Amino acid sequence: MASGTALDPHGSIEVISMWVAPAARGHGVGDELVNAVVEWAREQQASRLTLGVLEGNERAAAFYGRHGFIPVGTSAGPVTERRMARDLFTGFR
Numbered sequence: 001m002a003s004g005t006a007l008d009p010h011g012s013i014e015v016i017s018m019w020v021a022p023a024a025r026g027h028g029v030g031d032e033l034v035n036a037v038v039e040w041a042r043e044q045q046a047s048r049l050t051l052g053v054l055e056g057n058e059r060a061a062a063f064y065g066r067h068g069f070i071p072v073g074t075s076a077g078p079v080t081e082r083r084m085a086r087d088l089f090t091g092f093r
């Protein structure tokens with residue numbers, strides 16, 4: 001399962017959740033979900049995808065890093081998240 005926000009005025013879409021059932025992990029399901037979200041965001045004319053990874057979740061950060069997301073800061077609030085972003089029209093597939 002993956003979900004995202006509507007396109008914002010700056011041309012960004014945020015991935016607000018992604019989850020793969022434990023039995024399906026390690027079988028490429030997460031990769032397919034990210035690819036589907038990227039294609040959907042491109043169809044929406046988004047120029048950038050953003051997301052947050054809970055501080056300490058290095059496995060998720062590495063996963064998104066393999067998909068072209070780079071760290072862009074941290075969020076303030078009750079839970080600290082590492083903010084990551086991926087430009088969509090730079091040729092990365």
